[in-house]
Amino acid sequence: DGGITQSPKYLFRKEGQNVTLSCEQNLNHDAMYWYRQDPGQGLRLIYYSQIVNDFQKGDIAEGYSVSREKKESFPLTVTSAQKNPTAFYLCASSYTLYGYTFGSGTRLTVV
Amino acid sequence: AQSVTQPDIHITVSEGASLELRCNYSYGATPYLFWYVQSPGQGLQLLLKYFSGDTLVQGIKGFEAEFKRSQSSFNLRKPSVHWSDAAEYFCAVEPGGYQKVTFGIGTKLQVIP
Numbered sequence: 001d002g003g004i005t006q007s008p009k010y011l012f013r014k015e016g017q018n019v020t021l022s023c024e025q026n027l028n029h030d031a032m033y034w035y036r037q038d039p040g041q042g043l044r045l046i047y048y049s050q051i052v053n054d055f056q057k058g059d060i061a062e063g064y065s066v067s068r069e070k071k072e073s074f075p076l077t078v079t080s081a082q083k084n085p086t087a088f089y090l091c092a093s094s095y096t097l098y099g100y101t102f103g104s105g106t107r108l109t110v111v
Numbered sequence: 112a113q114s115v116t117q118p119d120i121h122i123t124v125s126e127g128a129s130l131e132l133r134c135n136y137s138y139g140a141t142p143y144l145f146w147y148v149q150s151p152g153q154g155l156q157l158l159l160k161y162f163s164g165d166t167l168v169q170g171i172k173g174f175e176a177e178f179k180r181s182q183s184s185f186n187l188r189k190p191s192v193h194w195s196d197a198a199e200y201f202c203a204v205e206p207g208g209y210q211k212v213t214f215g216i217g218t219k220l221q222v223i224p
Binding site for chain 2: 006040041100
C-alpha cells in the first residue's frame with residue numbers, strides 16, 4: 001500500500017546534538033512538507049519542497065535543515081541551534097487538489 | 112495571508128448525540144477547505160475536502176461539512192457520534208494549487224457513554 005513512513009517513532013536528543021528524522025513516501029507525490037506540532041498550537045510549517053532539489057522555508061525554519069535529493073525522501077535535521085526541539089514532528093506529502101497524506105509522526109525529546 | 116479559527120478547543124458529547132465542530136476562515140477568495148482527524152500519537156487523516164460545487168460535502172467515517180460563503184465557515188457535522196470518534200479535529204485552508212496550507216489549532220473531541 002502507498003503511504004508515508006516516518007522513522008524513528010521516538011527519538012531522544014542530547015544537548016548540542018544534531019538529529020535527523022526520516023520521511024519516505026511511495027505515493028509519487030511531488031510536494032512534501034514538515035510540520036511541528038506542540039500542544040495547543042496546531043501545526044506549524046517548518047520546510048516544504050515542491051520538486052526535487054528545491055525547498056522553501058516555512059514559518060519556523062530556524063534551527064532546522066532539509067534536503068530533497070530524491071522524490072521519495074525528505075529528511076529533516078534538527079540542529080543544535082534549535083533551542084526547544086521537544087515536539088511531535090509530522091511529515092506530509094501532497095498531489096494538488098487531493099489534500100495531504102501524513103506520516104505517523106516522530107516524537108523528539110531532549111534529554 | 113489566510114487564517115483559520117476553530118473557536119472550540121474542547122468539546123464533549125454523549126455517544127449517539129449529534130456533533131458540529133466549527134471552523135471559520137479568513138481569505139479574500141474561496142479557498143480549498145479540508146478537515147483532518149488525529150488520534151493520539153498518530154498522524155492526521157483527511158476526512159473530507161471542498162474545492163467547488165456542491166456546498167455540502169461527504170467524507171469518510173460518516174462525517175459531512177457545509178461550506179457557507181456568506182459566513183466564511185466550513186463546519187463539520189456528524190448525526191450520531193461513536194466512542195471511536197474521540198480524537199482531535201483540524202480544519203485547514205489552502206489558497207489553491209501548491210500553496211501553503213494553514214491549519215487551525217484543533218478541536219479535541221471527548222465522547223462520553
